[in-house]
Amino acid sequence: MNRNGILTVISGFSGAGKGTLIRELVKKPDYRLSISATTRLPREGEQNGREYFFLTKEEFEGMIKNNQLIEYAEYVGNYYGTPQEYVEEQLKMGYNVILEIEVQGAMKVKEKYPDALFLFVTPPSAAVLRERLVNRGTEDKETVQRRLSQAADEVDYMDKYDYLIVNDNLADCVEQMHRIISEQKNKIKYNQNFIHLIGKDLEGFKKGDR
Amino acid sequence: MNRNGILTVISGFSGAGKGTLIRELVKKPDYRLSISATTRLPREGEQNGREYFFLTKEEFEGMIKNNQLIEYAEYVGNYYGTPQEYVEEQLKMGYNVILEIEVQGAMKVKEKYPDALFLFVTPPSAAVLRERLVNRGTEDKETVQRRLSQAADEVDYMDKYDYLIVNDNLADCVEQMHRIISEQKNKIKYNQNFIHLIGKDLEGFKKGDR
Incomplete structure (x- = not known):
């Protein structure tokens, strides 16, 4: 099934x-771990799409506007959020x-x-x-x-x-x-x-x- | 615990x-299997307290009256039901x-x-x-x-x-x-x-x- x-x-x-x-x-x-998006800068060793999706403030706010985040919050001047598309895709594939x-x-x-x-x-x-x-x-x-x-x-x-x-x-x-x-x-x-x-x-x- | x-x-x-x-x-x-009570007669090989608690109609109706059954039904002229006491006892013992x-x-x-x-x-x-x-x-x-x-x-x-x-x-x-x-x-x-x-x-x- x-x-x-x-x-x-x-x-x-x-x-x-x-x-x-x-x-x-x-x-x-x-299993798949959902990857968050953030506007904070990558730390040493962090890779885009692995630890986080690293976005500009404009990109992040665009996602908020287009309802592309399951949830998001601002913390110490940076945005953090969960992009919906990746989650939905992986669920549909059965993960x-x-x-x-x-x-x-x-x-x-x-x-x-x-x-x-x-x-x-x-x-x-x-x-x-x-x-x-x-x-x-x-x-x-x-x-x-x-x-x-x-x-x-x-x-x-x-x-x-x-x-x-x-x-x-x-x-x-x-x-x-x-x-x-x-x-x-x-x-x-x-x-x-x-x-x-x-x-x-x-x-x-x-x-x-x- | x-x-x-x-x-x-x-x-x-x-x-x-x-x-x-x-x-x-x-x-x-x-695990414990709840044992039902019934007013039907035991069949060959059935033991009281193993397959069923075999009760008289009076005994069964007494249990109904005293709210001692979790549920009961009548089927082809006989009562069948679930005595509450046994269930509660076993649950309390962790079964x-x-x-x-x-x-x-x-x-x-x-x-x-x-x-x-x-x-x-x-x-x-x-x-x-x-x-x-x-x-x-x-x-x-x-x-x-x-x-x-x-x-x-x-x-x-x-x-x-x-x-x-x-x-x-x-x-x-x-x-x-x-x-x-x-x-x-x-x-x-x-x-x-x-x-x-x-x-x-x-x-x-x-x-x-x-």
């Missing part, structure tokens, strides 16, 4: 390890498309794609989250505190998600996410064609119309 | 093979409880347990269903026709279910059902305690209240 892929939105606390999870997940066949996005952007995606799958990644506890942020060693005390505070605010959005992914073991979590995504294809809402067809055929049998 | 089991209602067309699927599924650890039940009974269960998981088992096509019914060899032409006609009527209920299980391979289907049931535990709605707890702890960090 030729089916569309599943659009999956993944959010989670900073420090929950979702970046690593997603990198592993999209190594599997049938599961992963959007890694923070909670507010995720809610905008939900408005456009209410049937998408929403996963929220969390560490096993708040204490573990703090420990991970501190042990990164790359962030000063204020940044750790800000990320924890941001996490506290994000808790209010968790109820809008479909599944909770407790990241205590990388490999287990990747498999868990993969299974959850794969099994979406069994959901009744994705099988309307099948239901319609078997219903029609059974009606035919009922009428003795063989 | 000590969690309740998942209540799973399984329906499907007669001839879809759900009986065999369920027998295999409940062989796995952490996933399977209810095999036809579509109308399933809808009654849905009223009482809107958060239960509803699976619908179907063969790959209407033609395969007819073939299976004919090849059983135990049913005359009229019975086959009646079952197909009944299946046609049941299609209208399929939309009320959560997942479609297309039974083309026994072992695959059992694993699929097991995965779908297991992953319910990741659903946000079953993790309200976790969300509440991590939210409280993060709020504590936010206030610098370490």
Whole structure:
């Protein structure tokens, strides 16, 4: 059966390890990571179309105007957004498309794609989250505190998600996410064609119309 | 984490093979098959508390009166129903409880347990269903026709279910059902305690209240 892929939105606390999870997940066949567009300048080693689509402000605003972005936001003077065309194309080809996005952007995606799958990644506890942020060693005390505070605010959005992914073991979590995504294809809402067809055929049998 | 089991209602067309699927599924650890109560007499080899709880009409009507049945129906002069106590007990002990039940009974269960998981088992096509019914060899032409006609009527209920299980391979289907049931535990709605707890702890960090 030729089916569309599943659009999956993944959010989670900073420090929950979702970046690593997603990198592993999209190594599997049938997965595509959505690539964001941004107006910020490429950093060293970043390639256009790999980390981001790097656009000028005019190009980005043109996309906003033409409704070509699933969602976008401005952050520290730059635009960031999700181009719709790539996502739609890959879904039609049957790939599961992963959007890694923070909670507010995720809610905008939900408005456009209410049937998408929403996963929220969390560490096993708040204490573990703090420990991970501190042990990164790359962030000063204020940044750790800000990320924890941001996490506290994000808790209010968790109820809008479909599944909770407790990241205590990388490999287990990747498999868990993969299974959850794969099994979406069994959901009744994705099988309307099948239901319609078997219903029609059974009606035919009922009428003795063989 | 000590969690309740998942209540799973399984329906499907007669001839879809759900009986065999369920027998295999409940062989796995952490599963329990709900046992129905009936007022019909035991057939040879049937044991009270294994195939059914065999009750007198008075006993059954007492359970109806005391609201001790999740659902019940009368069929060819006998009562059939699902005793609530056994189901609740097993769920509390963490077992996933399977209810095999036809579509109308399933809808009654849905009223009482809107958060239960509803699976619908179907063969790959209407033609395969007819073939299976004919090849059983135990049913005359009229019975086959009646079952197909009944299946046609049941299609209208399929939309009320959560997942479609297309039974083309026994072992695959059992694993699929097991995965779908297991992953319910990741659903946000079953993790309200976790969300509440991590939210409280993060709020504590936010206030610098370490």
